[in-house]
Amino acid sequence: MTKSRVVIAEEIAESGLERLRNAGFEVDIQLEKSPEDLRHRIVGASALIIRSATNVDAELLAAGNELVVVARAGVGLDNVDIAAATARGVMVVNAPESNILSAAEHTMALILAISRNVPQAHSALIQGRWERSKWEGIELASKTLGILGLGRIGALVAQRALAFEMRIIAFDPFISAERARELNVEMMSIDEVIAQSDILTIHLPKNKQTVNLIDTKMLALAKPSLRIINVARGGIINESDLAQALGNGTIAGAAIDVFVTEPTKSSPLFELDNVVVTPHLGASTREAQDRAGEVVADMVCLALNNEFVPFAVNLEASDANETLKPFVPLAQRLGRVFASLVDAPPEIFEISITGEIGAYDPGLISISALKGALSVWTNNAVSLVNAPVIARQLKIQVNKSSSKTTQHRDYVNLV
Structure with missing residues (x-):
């Protein structure tokens, strides 16, 4: 099986690179490349790690036709076109507390x-x-x-x-x-x-x-x-x-x-x-650089392993409690089953969660179910990032609700 390739466009801590290698990813270091060179080198890559100097615009994102995640080793995202990334289903993450x-x-x-x-x-x-x-x-x-x-x-x-x-x-x-x-x-x-x-x-x-x-x-x-x-x-x-x-x-x-x-x-x-x-030295300490590199490496690993990424900035879900995580793949499967049973996408798509999981924000479960359904209803590549965007384009109203109580005698939690 071919390893997922992670392009490193700007320097990060060696400890972050080691985390990526140890997780089984190919680390492709491409420092100080021109925008044109980077567009060529991003083709086929699954992830791109940057700092503040690389401009991730719609053109670069289009060239990275297999990108899953763009990770900024730092806080600010002024140099990333988040809207373009979201439209393409590419997750954008940062390291908000590193510096x-x-x-x-x-x-x-x-x-x-x-x-x-x-x-x-x-x-x-x-x-x-x-x-x-x-x-x-x-x-x-x-x-x-x-x-x-x-x-x-x-x-x-x-x-x-x-x-x-x-x-x-x-x-x-x-x-x-x-x-x-x-x-x-x-x-x-x-x-x-x-x-x-x-x-x-x-x-x-x-x-x-x-x-x-x-x-x-x-x-x-x-x-x-x-x-x-x-x-x-x-x-x-x-x-x-x-x-x-x-x-x-x-x-x-x-x-x-x-x-x-x-x-x-x-x-x-x-x-x-x-x-x-001073020449933008606010985050320029050894400790901050190490933390930023390690954090974004961890976020990339989570994204490429299809796990929830807590520092994703363009995911319409605020809660990823451990209690919810087993229900993410279940919700996707339920979405696919539902979509296969109806003749056309409905005007209203409603997701309800009850029981212990109802104590948490229903966003993650709802997006997961929506992703599953849209994978049947559309030929577009659907991810947790762009599922809400595609739903809005199809004029599907998504309603979600949650409750801590369930009336079902056989199940503690229901989706």
Whole structure:
């Protein structure tokens, strides 16, 4: 039997590669290939592992006509066309928690660097200039740290900033008041956070709502003493507006790890001495790289073995409890049996689960049954990823329900 081939387009930890080899897969390392070369080399491959430099667009996905999964060894998926992957039934996975500690620590490093002008003073001294008075900094104690985005990384930053005796304020519409109290964080509007912060750090995802979020209008709300940090995604801050605000004294400083275009070797920010920049080092620790490689290797193994993949970002199911897993193949078989008994696809397809399994989200069981049925009703390649998409294209309404109680005297669980 031919081994499934996994193309490695960007470097991951050797321990991750060993996990793939030990699982019986062919590891095909294809680093630093042009888009055209990669399209040729992806033909016939079952999986593709990338980091942030490889652009997985519709053209590449079409070339990978046997792809089952695309795995990003890291968090951000800006370089993956998730909609195109989903339409083709290709699973997209990442390693969402692999670099959160490294990113939080790099945020603290940049906060300290811009507060005490460490890189500027270092550069002056090694050039023979002793400039103590020029590079006077500020203390963090009693200062207000504003956090935009209080998710996993933002929360870690908040915890570490408390050790510096900072006041923590934040904006995040998805964080409950109870969670904010646990973190000793005051929640407020984004305008209030920017207006009150001495240091502002960004930990938001990049999307249509956040691109150019921090622009001239927003920066005008800030104190002249504000120092702004971005270890999230390039483009959330408008770089031209930021450079102008730093140059005219609207704000005091910035520390930037991410840029609109990467890699970048020129920027108006590079010309300013109140800016600290790093080349996207937020996740660049040995520990984070090892974790990311190992996690995505595990996710690829699960996907290629037709098991549930917990870090799939384009699967319309939120729960993969061990209790549900034995029912996944059963639901697929039931879907195929049902589809073979009807003359045409119905307008409504309803899946009900009851009993012990009814305590969990019915999404995984429902998609499995739908996949089985669609494999009879359509000639398209159907997977757990694209089954809901195909159903919508066929105008099949999918209803799902669950209940913890069952009236059947012979069965504890029913699908």
